[in-house]
Amino acid sequence: xxxxxxxxxxxxxxxxxxxxxxxxxxxxxxxxxxxxxxxxxxxxxxxxxxxxxxxxxxxxxxxxxxxxxxxxxxxxxxxxxxxxxxxxxxxxxxxxxxxxxxxxxxxxxxxxxxxxxxxxxxxxxxxxxxxxxxxxxxxxxxxxxxxxxxxxxxxxxxxxxxxxxxxxxxxxxxxxxxxxxxxxxxxxxxxxxxxxxxxxxxxxxxxxxxxxxxxxxxxxxxxxxx
Ligand SMILES: [Zn+2]
Numbered sequence: 332x333x334x335x336x337x338x339x340x341x342x343x344x345x346x347x348x349x350x351x352x353x354x355x356x357x358x359x360x361x362x363x364x365x366x367x368x369x370x371x372x373x374x375x376x377x378x379x380x381x382x383x384x385x386x387x388x389x390x391x392x393x394x395x396x397x398x399x400x401x402x403x404x405x406x407x408x409x410x411x412x413x414x415x416x417x418x419x420x421x422x423x424x425x426x427x428x429x430x431x432x433x434x435x436x437x438x439x440x441x442x443x444x445x446x447x448x449x450x451x452x453x454x455x456x457x458x459x460x461x462x463x464x465x466x467x468x469x470x471x472x473x474x475x476x477x478x479x480x481x482x483x484x485x486x487x488x489x490x491x492x493x494x495x496x497x498x499x500x501x502x503x504x505x506x507x508x509x510x511x512x513x514x515x516x517x518x519x520x521x522x523x524x525x526x527x528x529x530x531x532x533x534x535x536x537x538x539x540x541x542x543x544x545x546x547x548x549x550x551x552x553x554x555x556x557x
Contacts (some may be wrong), residue, residue, distance in 0.1 A: 342368035342377040343390035345502050350385040353431065356510055359385075364431040364494070365409035368502055369419045371426065378415055380406035410470035417475040418482070420497055427502035429509045432494040435516035436461075436505045436509075440489040448531040449519040452511045453538035456487035456552075459536045461512055466491035486545070487512050 346366050351368070353359045362385070364430045367378040373452060379385075383406060394408035397499060397529050400416060401419040402408065409415075415428045431437075439446050439461075446453060464481035467474035478496060482488045487497045499505030522528040531539070 332522075339552075341390065342370055342375075343393035343395075346377055346379055346393050347388050347390055349502055349506050350379055352386050352506065354385050358431045358509060358513060359431040360364070364429075364433075365411050365415070366430070366502070366506075367409075367419075367428045369414040369426045371423075372400075375403070376412075376416060376419060378408045378412055381409050382407075389446060411474075413470070413475040414478055415474050417472075417479045418496070421479045422482075422484075422498065424500060425434070425488050425498045425505075427499050429497045429499075429502070429505045431497075431509055431513070433509065433513040434507040436489060436513050437493070437496040438520060439463075439516055440494060441492055443491050445489070446512065446516050446519055447528075448533075448536045449522060451514045451529045451531065453515050453531075454536050454540040454543055454545060455508045455511045457540070457545060459484035459531075459533050461487050461489055461495075461515075463491050464491045464496075465495065469493060 345368060345421060349366055353364055358364065361458060362382055365379045367376055369376050374397050376396050378396060380392050380394045383392055392406045394406050395404040396402050396408055398416060398420060411430055418425060418428050443463050445463055448459050462481060464478045467477050476487065478490060486499060489495055495509060497505045497509035499508060519528060
């Protein structure tokens with residue numbers, strides 16, 4: 332359904348818009364990362380295709396698969412299509428998945444080190460820290476399974492030695508989570524370079540999540556983070 336304002340009207344068009352934002356927000360370079368949208372009414376998953384630069388991406392090139400993994404339309408799906416599909420299977424309230432190799436979040440993924448509550452915005456992940464899912468080969472079913480298990484009911488997780496996954500009820504929500512966690516990762520990295528970051532208590536994080544309209548696994552889509 333088309334919303335008022337500048338929202339694009341189809342999942343494929345939305346993916347094209349947010350794919351370009353990945354580049355302008357410096358969450359990826361080249362063809363790195365991938366985005367998807369689920370259309371629950373007919374069990375379709377719209378996914379950025381493999382190997383096409385975001386600047387050249389068109390709605391017609393967006394890959395369409397079903398939840399059984401059948402390729403229905405568009406170009407060949409991203410190599411991480413199983414990762415996206417398994418998240419949609421496990422989390423019926425999730426309609427969008429953002430996967431990036433954004434540099435600061437991925438720095439902590441490389442360290443296999445969670446991003447703690449160094450800033451209240453870490454609360455967008457749905458917990459008190461962004462945890463790390465174990466490593467498995469990119470594009471593998473093992474990576475999909477390990478990530479779904481580690482993600483649980485939260486909104487964001489680091490993939491060890493790889494990158495980050497953010498999920499949400501809308502693409503806007505999943506994308507803003509990926510962006511805020513990248514910002515928090517950069518702040519944490521800078522703070523570690525100078526001294527010992529102060530980490531917020533779980534009580535303070537609980538209050539922050541309420542202010543942000545986020546309860547674990549159940550983001551309030553009517554009140555996006557500000
Ligand atoms: Zn990746």
